[in-house]
Amino acid sequence: MGGGPNVLEVDGLVVTYGRSVLALSGVSLNVPRGGAVALLGANGAGKTTLLRAVTGLLPLYDAEVRGGTIRFDDRPVIGRDASALVRAGIAQSLEGRRIFPELTVEENLRVGAFAVRDRAAIPARQAELLELFPRLGERLRQPGGLLSGGEQQMLAIARALMAGPELLVLDEPSLGLAPLVVAEIGAALRTVTDRGTAVLLVDQGTALALGVTHDAHLLEHGRIVASGPTTTLLADDRVREAYLGTRAGADVVAAEAGA
């Protein structure tokens, strides 16, 4: 493990798709060790692209880094593939709820531990995650495809955590889920950060960003246009307009911040 204050440092990142579509043009941000940071922005702002860059997935999308650096644990990220980055300590749940529907819940969890060198530690880690997500414990022997949408999202997050990461990267974990389920996921993620795992979160809903992260950045057309404490940023008029689009959205933020 490196010794700096940040587990992740992104500096001046430029990314294009198909050599010409500029998706990120000079993005810089840090995630402190054990910290939790949200990336906000409208559709197409570049949030998913940044997460793909951090997790080594750009080549799958015919995208490439044209400038800047990413460092994880004080080591370069660019050029390392996704599984090497999982082994290094970056776990991700990016593609919605892509669990394996025919595999049981337990088998799905074991898949997440593919890169764990200390195999003897896996049962204890699984037990810890089942405490964090008790609903999964009740369904351990059932196929993942039979779980509800919220339970599948919990399984996707738990599977990523089986790798014992230093950084957990999440794309839209609350998408399409009921507020109560989102609250459950938020509580689990707070425990995760309390135990020292850093989180980089993209989410269109405000509840998880407010409940889990301390700092946030607003992306617009591939650039960061505002940064600050999540509560401050989500109370900002410009952010409301860019991110939520409506006055009604601002009222939602106010209600969630006060809750």
Ligand SMILES: Nc1ncnc2c1ncn2[C@@H]1O[C@H](COP(=O)(O)OP(=O)(O)OP(=O)(O)O)[C@@H](O)[C@H]1O
């Ligand atoms: N596979 C791809 N091929 C070409 N262009 C892409 C691809 N994926 C994303 N882009 C482009 O890159 C830019 C940033 O997209 P990205 O998906 O990162 O934004 P986002 O903020 O995550 O938005 P959303 O919430 O809609 O996913 C957009 O202009 C988008 O059209």
